[in-house]
Structure formats: structure tokens, C-alpha cells
Amino acid sequence: xxxxxxxxxxxxxxxxxxxxxxxxxxxxxxxxxxxxxxxxxxxxxxxxxxxxxxxxxxxxxxxxxxxxxxxxxxxxxxxxxxxxxxxxxxxxxxxxxxxxxxxxxxxxxxxxxxxxxxxxxxxxxxxxxxxxxxxxxxxxxxxxxxxxxxxxxxxxxxxxxxxxxxxxxxxxxxxxxxxxxxxxxxxxxxxxxxxxxxxxxxxxxxxxxxxxxxxxxxxxxxxxxxxxxxxxxxxxxxxxxxxxxxxxxxxxxxxxxxxxxxxxxxxxxxxxxxxxxxxxxxxxxxxxxxxxxxxxxxxxxxxxxxxxxxxxxxxxxxxxxxxxxxxxxxxxxxxxxxxxxxxxxxxxxxxxxxxxxxxxxxxxxxxxxxxxxxxxxxxxxxxxxxxxxxxxxxxxxxxxxxxxxxxxxxxxxxxxxxxxxxxxxxxxxxxxxx
Amino acid sequence: xxxxxxxxxxxxxxxxxxxxxxxxxxxxxxxxxxxxxxxxxxxxxxxxxxxxxxxxxxxxxxxxxxxxxxxxxxxxxxxxxxxxxxxxxxxxxxxxxxxxxxxxxxxxxxxxxxxxxxxxxxxxxxxxxxxxxxxxxxxxxxxxxxxxxxxxxxxxxxxxxxxxxxxxxxxxxxxxxxxxxxxxxxxxxxxxxxxxxxxxxxxxxxxxxxxxxxxxxxxxxxxxxxxxxxxxxxxxxxxxxxxxxxxxxxxxxxxxxxxxxxxxxxxxxxxxxxxxxxxxxxxxxxxxxxxxxxxxxxxxxxxxxxxxxxxxxxxxxxxxxxxxxxxxxxxxxxxxxxxxxxxxxxxxxxxxxxxxxxxxxxxx
Numbered sequence: 001x002x003x004x005x006x007x008x009x010x011x012x013x014x015x016x017x018x019x020x021x022x023x024x025x026x027x028x029x030x031x032x033x034x035x036x037x038x039x040x041x042x043x044x045x046x047x048x049x050x051x052x053x054x055x056x057x058x059x060x061x062x063x064x065x066x067x068x069x070x071x072x073x074x075x076x077x078x079x080x081x082x083x084x085x086x087x088x089x090x091x092x093x094x095x096x097x098x099x100x101x102x103x104x105x106x107x108x109x110x111x112x113x114x115x116x117x118x119x120x121x122x123x124x125x126x127x128x129x130x131x132x133x134x135x136x137x138x139x140x141x142x143x144x145x146x147x148x149x150x151x152x153x154x155x156x157x158x159x160x161x162x163x164x165x166x167x168x169x170x171x172x173x174x175x176x177x178x179x180x181x182x183x184x185x186x187x188x189x190x191x192x193x194x195x196x197x198x199x200x201x202x203x204x205x206x207x208x209x210x211x212x213x214x215x216x217x218x219x220x221x222x223x224x225x226x227x228x229x230x231x232x233x234x235x236x237x238x239x240x241x242x243x244x245x246x247x248x249x250x251x252x253x254x255x256x257x258x259x260x261x262x263x264x265x266x267x268x269x270x271x272x273x274x275x276x277x278x279x280x281x282x283x284x285x286x287x288x289x290x291x292x293x294x295x296x297x298x299x300x301x302x303x304x305x306x307x308x309x310x311x312x313x314x315x316x317x318x319x320x321x322x323x324x325x326x327x328x329x330x331x332x333x334x335x336x337x338x339x340x341x342x343x344x345x346x347x348x349x350x351x352x353x354x355x356x357x358x359x360x361x362x363x364x365x366x367x368x369x370x371x372x373x374x375x376x377x378x379x380x381x382x383x384x385x386x387x388x389x390x391x392x393x394x395x396x397x398x399x400x401x402x403x404x405x406x407x408x409x410x411x412x413x414x415x416x417x418x419x420x421x422x423x424x425x426x427x428x429x430x431x432x433x434x
Numbered sequence: 435x436x437x438x439x440x441x442x443x444x445x446x447x448x449x450x451x452x453x454x455x456x457x458x459x460x461x462x463x464x465x466x467x468x469x470x471x472x473x474x475x476x477x478x479x480x481x482x483x484x485x486x487x488x489x490x491x492x493x494x495x496x497x498x499x500x501x502x503x504x505x506x507x508x509x510x511x512x513x514x515x516x517x518x519x520x521x522x523x524x525x526x527x528x529x530x531x532x533x534x535x536x537x538x539x540x541x542x543x544x545x546x547x548x549x550x551x552x553x554x555x556x557x558x559x560x561x562x563x564x565x566x567x568x569x570x571x572x573x574x575x576x577x578x579x580x581x582x583x584x585x586x587x588x589x590x591x592x593x594x595x596x597x598x599x600x601x602x603x604x605x606x607x608x609x610x611x612x613x614x615x616x617x618x619x620x621x622x623x624x625x626x627x628x629x630x631x632x633x634x635x636x637x638x639x640x641x642x643x644x645x646x647x648x649x650x651x652x653x654x655x656x657x658x659x660x661x662x663x664x665x666x667x668x669x670x671x672x673x674x675x676x677x678x679x680x681x682x683x684x685x686x687x688x689x690x691x692x693x694x695x696x697x698x699x700x701x702x703x704x705x706x707x708x709x710x711x712x713x714x715x716x717x718x719x720x721x722x723x724x725x726x727x728x729x730x731x732x733x734x735x736x737x738x739x740x741x742x743x744x745x746x747x748x749x750x751x752x753x754x755x756x757x758x759x760x761x762x763x764x765x766x767x768x769x770x771x772x773x774x775x776x777x778x779x780x781x782x783x784x785x786x787x788x789x790x791x792x793x794x795x796x797x798x
Contacts, residue, residue, distance in 0.1 A: 002518055030464060030491035030515045033472050035484055041492055042473015067530050069447035069471055069562035071439075073478045075769075075792045089439040093563050097534060109438050116440055130468055134500055134534045161468035162497045162531065371515040374489055 004376035006340070009353055010361035017350045024345050024367045027165065031369045036342065036391035039319045039405075040369060043171060044073055047405065048198045050159040051127055053174045055086055056198045057181070059122030059228045062157070063113055065090045065106060066129040067097075070159070088113045097131060103142060110146040110154060122228035123153040123181060133160040153181050168249065175250040178222060184258050185235035191218040193237040195251055195262070196244030199223045199407040205414040206294040207241075210278060214287035239263060239285065243411060245348070267322055267411055269419060270330040271298045274412050291413065298413035302334050305420040309385070309427050313337035315396060317389025318344060318368065320404040325352035327388060332359040339384045340364045342391050386423060400430030436748045441772050445731065446601050446789040448560035448569030449527050450479035451655060454599035455573035455632045457488055459640070461556075462521040464512055466493045466537065467529040471562065478792050479566070481600050489519050500535050505542055513549035522637075523554040523580075527569075533561035556580050566601045566789045567655035567706065567733045574631065574659035582643040585667050593622040594639075594646040594669070595676075597656025598630040602706055604788040604795040609634030615677035616650065631659070643667075650674050653706050654733040673738060675712035678785075679795055682765075685783045686716055689763060700759060701726040704752075704766035705787050707734055707743075713765050713785065729755065732789070749773075756780070767791050 005023040007015075015021065022028040026040075033041055043049040051074055054062050064071045064087065071089045090109045096102035110124050124146065128139055139156040146154040158173045175195070192211055194201065200223040201207065211219055218233070225231040240262040242251045251262035263284050268274055275295055282289040314331055316338060318324040324343035329352045331338055338360055344367060345353065356363055364382070366373065368391055378396055387393050387401030402422045404410075410418050449465065453475050456463050465472040472492035476483045483490070493499075493508055512524050524546055526539060539557035546555035556576045560569040574596060595612055605611065609630040613622070622628045629635035629646065649660045649671040660671035693699050701717060701724055703710040710728040717724055727742050729752070734745035746752050756764070756773055761780045764770065767787040774780050786795045 002520075026494060027496070028511075029494075030511045031469065031472070031494040033465075033476050033483075033490045033492055034487075035476075038473060038477050041469040042477055044473070067447070067562040068444035068565065069449060069474060069529065071444040072447060072450070072474045072792075075443040075478070087443065089444055090435075091437045091439065091444065091563075093437070094533075094561065097530070097563070105435065105437075109435055112435055112438060113440065129530070130470075130500075131530050131534060133497070134531070159470070160497075161470040162495060162500055164469065165496060369494075371489075371491060371518045374487065374519050 002372060002375060004366060005370055005372040006364040006366045008361060009357035009363045009365060012345070012365055013354050013357040017347065020345050020350075023370050023372065024365065026344060026367070026369045029369070030371055032371050032373050034368070034373065034394065036317070036319065036368045036373070036394040039390075040344070042073065047407070050157055050170045050174045051087070052083070053171070053198050054125040054127055054157040054177065055083060056222050057123055057125065057155075057178050057228075058225050058231050060125050061086045061088065061113060061117065061121045062125040062127055063088045063090060063106070063109060064127045065092065065102060066127070066131060067092050070129045092131060097135070100135060100137075103137065106142050107146050107149050111149055114150045114152070120152055122231075123155055124150070125155050125157050125177070127157040127159050129159045130162045133158070133162055155180060169246075172246045172249045175247050176253050179234070179250045179254055182232065182235040182254065182258060185232075187238055187260070188218070188236045189238050190216055191220065191233075191236045191238055192216045193234050193240045193260075194219065194221045195240050195242050195247040197221070197223065197409045199409055201243075201409050201411050202414055202418065205411050206291060207412055210281075210289055210291065213290075214282075214285065235260075241265060243267060243409075267326075267415070268330065269322060269327050269416055270333055271295055271302070271413060271416055272333075274298075274416070278412075294413040298416040301417040301420040305424050306335060308424060311335050311337065312385035313339050315340040315342070315382075315384045315387045315392045315399075317342040317387070317392030319391040320389040321406070321410055322404070323349050323352070324389065325349040325356065328352070328363065329356050329359075332356060338363045339382060340366060340392075342366050342368050342389070342395070344369065386427060388423075400426040402426050436750065439749060441749055442769060442790075446479045446566035446792075447562050448564040448566060448572075449529055449558070449562060450475050451566030451569030451571070451599070451601060452527050452558040452560050452573040453480060453490070454566070454601050455570050455577065456525050457482055458486075458633065459577075459637045460489075460521065461637075462489045462491065462512070462516055462519055462524040463527065464491050464493055464515075464524060465527050465529060466495065466508070466532045468492075468495050468531060471529040479601065481606055481788070481794055485606070489521050491515060495531050500531055503535055503537070505537065505545065509542060509545035509549055512546045512555070516546075516550045516553055523556065524550070526555065526557040528557070528559045528561060530562040533559075533563075554580055565732050567653065570597070570599060570601070570632070570655035571658050571733075574656065575662060577631075577640050578643060578659055578662055581637065581641045582663075584644070586642055586645045588647055588669075589645045590647055591623045591627045592646045593628045594643055594649040594663075595628060595630040595656075596649060596651050596659045597632075597653030597708070599632040600794070601789040602653040602655070602709070603633075604786040604793070606794065606796075612652065612676045619676070621648070621650065621674075631656075644669065648672065650676070651708070652676060653708050654735055654738075657735065673708060675708045678712055678716060682713070682783065682785050683716060686713070686765070689781060689783060690717065690720070690722060693762065697723075699724045699762045701763040701765065702729055702755065702759060702761045703727070703785070704729045704731070704764070704770055705785055706730060706732050706789070707738060709785070709787075711738065727759075768793065
């Protein structure tokens with residue numbers, strides 16, 4: 001039996017972007033399923049997958065048209081909470097798949113679901129899966145038929161796991177579906193939308209105050225829209241701020257349909273990069289940004305942690321709110337060591353590996369998805385002082401750490417502050433001191 | 435509308451049933467899916483997965499694999515993973531994607547065997563459209579046909595248990611509890627001689643299945659395996675659900691006491707058929723005047739039921755049964771509680787079924 005395969009950052013950079021080792025590429029191997037890869041295999045198992053994301057549209061209900069297996073994990077969602085009475089299922093059997101007869105039942109199912117509601121829903125999201133991807137179902141046409149029957153918007157959501165590495169992966173497509181109901185409206189100079197997440201940004205994020213100081217009175221996010229009327233007002237935005245690359249396609253669609261331009265910001269845990277980004281945002285949007293106070297507070301949070309716990313070492317996973325390679329690079333720049341990164345390498349983050357290799361060539365890079373991870377063993381040598389990410393915590397169960405994958409989205413200087421405060425708390429619990 | 439679920443969420447599918455049979459056997463389990471089915475199985479239908487390491491993989495099929503049917507590529511990946519993980523056999527588990535593209539699992543098995551220098555490759559052609567019991571049943575048969583080929587000498591006191599997975603018993607420690615229950619019932623002499631296939635018994639026990647003096651079938655999904663062993667090796671079997679949760683027994687007892695003497699009582703029990711039958715037996719123990727119907731959404735075997743028992747095809751069937759049945763008591767998984775109207779006089783006693791709610795007995 002072999003050992004868990006890793007490559008050092010130096011190895012990876014030497015081989016180059018065109019020659020990433022096959023063990024680090026998901027398409028070259030079977031994908032290992034451990035608690036560390038749950039979010040990869042099934043984003044909806046915990047957090048937001050297509051089904052839960054589709055329900056981000058206020059007042060909507062969802063009809064999943066699929067074999068029973070595709071809706072199984074929603075049993076956890078359909079309790080008494082936020083999603084109670086919002087998920088419905090039209091189950092496909094073998095005959096449906098062979099004959100496509102289920103397509104004729106969808107209109108009646110939508111009517112029945114609407115009839116069950118005390119108040120008519122704002123929209124019905126129809127979620128379809130790999131099955132209809134392979135059958136080539138024209139769901140837009142069926143949705144139009146449903147709309148004629150119930151007189152409310154009916155929107156397709158494509159949970160096509162087969163296309164996850166294609167041009168339009170499910171989590172990209174669902175974002176477009178969510179914003180597809182926005183209709184042309186008179187734009188206002190004091191309105192901005194934040195696109196990217198299905199849960200709100202941390203309330204103390206400086207991005208709000210930066211925008212407010214620049215005269216923006218209405219900052220809208222889908223997760224903060226309490227009803228459909230508020231959602232509709234997102235069409236007034238002067239511009240969209242895209243905080244997650246999976247929202248880029250939806251933003252481009254809004255630009256095309258409603259003429260709302262967009263600006264993209266990357267989530268970073270490096271205060272220098274955050275400062276640069278805000279400067280560029282100000283330039284692009286035509287206002288000046290004074291972030292001195294927030295910058296200094298974030299820098300101080302890093303310093304306090306460093307003074308308290310020293311130049312400690314980390315293992316960084318990918319099941320967290322951020323890019324593991326970007327976070328690892330930020331930690332290295334703050335003077336910490338990074339022993340391991342558990343991440344999926346791609347074109348987008350290779351640039352960070354180059355910089356990591358320059359600062360810490362021996363940092364080991366693993367792919368959670370590699371079959372060899374079955375043999376991953378925690379040793380004295382690979383155990384860090386602290387771990388970041390729910391997957392990294394799976395490998396180092398007794399090491400102080402934080403999952404950093406909660407629903408609240410951390411961003412900017414406030415995110416950096418919160419990160420180091422949370423880490424300090426975890427270290428304290430673990431009884432660590434310099 | 436038939437097949438429209440407005441109160442329930444879908445039950446555990448056939449591929450989850452298959453995985454639950456293979457989970458503890460040490461093979462390389464490959465779910466032939468795009469990733470989502472694996473996430474559902476592991477994150478939801480296999481409670482042991484969070485506690486025990488298992489060589490469980492997704493084939494990570496992509497659109498081009500489905501369009502071009504790149505079976506050679508998949509066989510190569512499976513053979514490579516067999517080598518890397520040091521596992522001795524592979525199991526391919528079907529999902530809707532291979533069902534739609536009509537994957538030839540027989541050919542895939544041969545290709546994997548050839549590429550892995552003769553390692554066994556099994557396959558369960560589950561489709562994701564049937565429930566867990568169909569997948570578990572197929573998995574047991576595939577195991578026996580692959581590994582239990584030879585007749586061994588029967589050893590007195592050795593008992594095999596089929597149909598014992600967390601999906602049926604809603605507990606991670608069910609194997610141990612089943613063994614204890616059978617010994618206390620005098621069916622086995624020693625706990626160590628009781629082999630729960632699916633929970634506790636290893637591959638060696640499967641290979642030596644013909645050593646058992648007798649088989650116990652604890653759920654309908656274990657029946658085909660027991661019949662196969664009867665036909666092939668002459669091993670007799672008995673249908674028996676070994677134990678009911680003590681909390682349930684206590685609640686049933688309390689209900690019987692409190693229900694008094696005012697006329698005949700009507701009870702509906704919903705679960706997998708053999709578990710529901712066990713509840714009926716428990717309620718009928720003292721010969722009280724109770725009319726008890728068993729209902730199931732899963733496999734229903736008329737030879738183990740009574741003529742009044744019901745096989746539910748959908749939510750509507752259960753709703754109309756409850757509306758017309760005037761039941762005094764409903765015993766079922768907690769998810770069925772919402773079928774009772776707010777002002778209903780029907781008493782509800784929960785009997786957890788993991789394949790319905792994804793909830794374990796001990797976590798309630």
C-alpha cells in the first residue's frame with residue numbers, strides 16, 4: 001500500500017501550469033470520498049448547493065424533478081426551519097426516463113404545489129438533474145407552459161453535476177437563474193448590488209461603509225432581501241460588485257439584459273492586496289477610498305496574534321470561505337509557516353503557488369480528491385500548530401483549528417480581523433501560548 | 435398526484451442500499467456518478483462513513499464520459515485505485531447516469547478484472563429510481579455469487595443474519611444488538627457465532643456463508659440472499675426482526691395500558707415490512723382486541739403479510755388511508771407525523787426508519 005501523494009510547491013512550479021501532476025487533478029482519477037471531500041462531491045450536503053441556492057429567491061418554492069436519489073439530502077432541509085414547505089418533489093421512475101412522460105406531469109405538479117400555498121409564491125424554481133441533461137430536456141419551454149398555468153414566474157435551475165468542470169457549472173448556472181427575474185428598471189446612482197453569496201456578508205464588513213461614504217444609500221444582497229419586492233429593486237443598481245467568481249456569469253447577463261455594469265473583487269486575506277483592491281474599486285467607480293483605519297485594525301489583529309502565538313505553522317484546507325492557496329500565501333506573507341495545503345489546483349490559483357514556492361518551497365500540496373488520501377496519516381512531522389478549514393481539521397483532529405466555512409461571509413479587512421480572532425480563540429481553547 | 439411529494443422528502447435510494455451492504459467489507463467501492471450521488475450516500479445515507487475510513491470513490495463522470503461512453507478510461511481509473519489503495523476487490527455501483535447511457539456493467543467488470551491482474555470486480559446496477567431495499571438485495575446476491583461459491587461444512591451454532599444495515603435498523607451498533615438479541619432468544623449460542631452481513635461480518639464470513647446452520651432474515655432486502663443460500667447450500671432460514679427499540683416497546687406498552695377497554699382499537703404501523711410485523715406481534719402479545727394494519731412504502735411480500743396490509747405507492751395512498759381508517763394509533767418514523775391533521779385524535783408513536791428520515795435511533 002502506498003502513501004498519500006503530495007508535491008511540494010517547488011515541485012509543482014518546476015513542472016509548470018501545463019504539467020500539473022495527475023495526482024493533483026480530479027479528472028485523472030477516481031474522486032476519493034471522505035468527510036474532507038463532502039463539499040466537493042455534494043455542495044448541498046452542507047452549505048449551499050443548487051437546491052438551497054435556488055431558494056435564495058425570496059418567497060419562492062422549488063419543485064425538484066428527478067429520481068428519488070437526487071433529492072435525498074434535502075430530508076435534512078425540510079424540517080421546521082427556513083425551508084419547511086418550500087421543497088417539493090416530482091419523482092422520476094424508469095418509465096419516465098425512457099419515455100419522457102414526466103415532462104407532461106410538470107405543469108400539473110406546479111399547479112398542485114401552488115394550490116397548497118396559503119399565499120401564492122413569488123416564483124417556482126424547477127430543479128432538474130443529470131437525467132434531464134442527458135435526455136436533452138427543453139426545460140425553458142416547460143417553464144413557459146407552467147407560467148401560463150399559474151401566472152407567476154417559473155424558473156429552471158440546472159443541477160447538472162456532469163457539467164461541473166464545463167463552461168457553465170451548476171453553481172454558476174443557478175446564480176444566473178436567481179437573478180433572471182430582474183426586469184429593466186430606472187437605474188439609481190445611489191444603489192449597488194453585492195453578488196456572489198447566498199448568505200449575507202458580515203455586518204461589520206468595511207465594504208458597506210466604503211460604499212456608504214461614496215454616497216451609496218442602497219446596498220443590496222439577495223440574502224438580505226426579505227421579500228420579492230426588495231429583490232426586484234436590485235434592478236435599480238448603478239453597478240454590481242461581484243465577490244465570487246461563480247457570480248460573474250450572472251453579472252454579465254445582468255449587464256447584457258439590464259445594462260448594469262459590474263466590478264469584480266477577489267476575496268483575499270492579505271491586507272496589502274485588500275488595500276490595492278479598494279483603491280482600484282474607487283478608481284473604477286469614481287470615488288476615493290480612505291481605508292487607513294480598517295487597514296491598521298486588521299494589521300493590528302495579525303500582530304497581536306503573532307505576538308501571542310509566535311510564527312506558528314498551519315495546514316490549510318479548501319473547505320472554507322476562501323481559496324486555500326491565497327490564504328496560505330497570505331499567512332506566509334504575515335510571517336507564519338504553512339506545512340500543508342489541501343486544495344484543488346487549477347488555472348485560477350496556480351499564480352499563488354508560484355508565490356508560495358518563492359517563500360516556502362517545501363510546503364506540501366495534497367489533493368483531497370486523490371485516491372491516495374485514503375492512506376493519509378497524521379505524523380509528528382506533518383502536524384502543524386493550527387489548522388484552517390473543515391477538511392484540514394478532518395486530517396488533524398486534535399490540533400487547534402477553525403473550520404472557517406460558516407454561512408456568514410467574511411470579506412476584506414473585517415474578514416482578516418475575524419480570522420485571526422477566531423484562530424486566537426481556537427489556540428486558547430487548545431491551551432497554546434508562545 | 436402520484437409521485438409528487440409534498441409532505442415527505444425522497445427515501446434512501448437503491449445505490450445507498452448497495453453501499454450499506456458493502457461498506458464494512460474492505461473493498462474499493464466506486465459510485466458511477468458525477469459526484470452528487472456519492473455526496474448523498476456518504477453525507478446522508480451512510481452514518482458509519484463519518485466514523486470509519488472506507489475506500490469509497492466517485493467515478494466523477496463528466497458530460498463527455500456520458501456522451502462518449504469512455505468505459506476504458508473508467509476501468510483504468512478503477513484498476514489504478516485498486517493498486518494505490520491496496521484493496522482486494524472492487525464494486526461498481528450504478529446511478530441514473532450509467533442507467534441512461536446503458537453502461538454495460540458486465541463488460542466493465544471484465545475490463546477491471548483484466549487490468550487489475552485478476553482482482554474481483556462486482557457490480558450492482560442500481561439506477562437511483564428504486565429504494566434502498568432493492569439495491570441492498572442485489573448487493574447481497576452479487577456478493578454471494580462472487581465469493582460464496584463453495585459448499586463448506588455446516589458448523590453447529592453458526593447463524594447468518596441478512597437484511598441488517600443501518601438503513602433498516604437505524605442504529606450504528608445494530609450488528610451487536612442483533613447478536614445479543616438472537617442469543618437471548620436462544621437462536622444462537624455465542625454472539626461471536628452470529629454473522630450480521632452488512633454490519634459486523636467481514637468478507638471471510640461471506641465466503642464461509644455456507645457454514646451457517648441457519649439464516650435469519652431481518653428485512654425483506656435479505657430474503658433473496660437467504661433463498662439463494664437455501665437453494666444452493668440447503669441452509670434453512672427464518673424471517674425474524676430480532677429486537678425493537680426499548681423506548682418504542684415502553685411507549686407501546688403505555689399506550690396499551692392507557693387505551694382502556696372502550697371497544698376495538700385500530701393501529702397502523704409503517705416501516706419496512708418485517709419491522710412493522712414485529713410491532714404488530716408486540717401489540718398482539720396479550721391478545722387485546724386491536725386491529726393492526728401494516729403498511730410500507732418499501733418492498734411488500736404478501737406471503738409475510740395479512741390481507742388487510744397495505745403497500746403504499748405514494749403520499750396520497752397514506753393520506754386517504756389515514757382519513758378513512760379512523761386509526762387510534764400510528765406507529766411510524768417521525769417524518770410521518772405531519773400526515774396527521776392538527777386536530778387528529780390519532781396518537782403517534784415514533785419508530786425511526788433511517789431510510790426515511792436519515793435519523794439514527796440513538797440520536798433522537
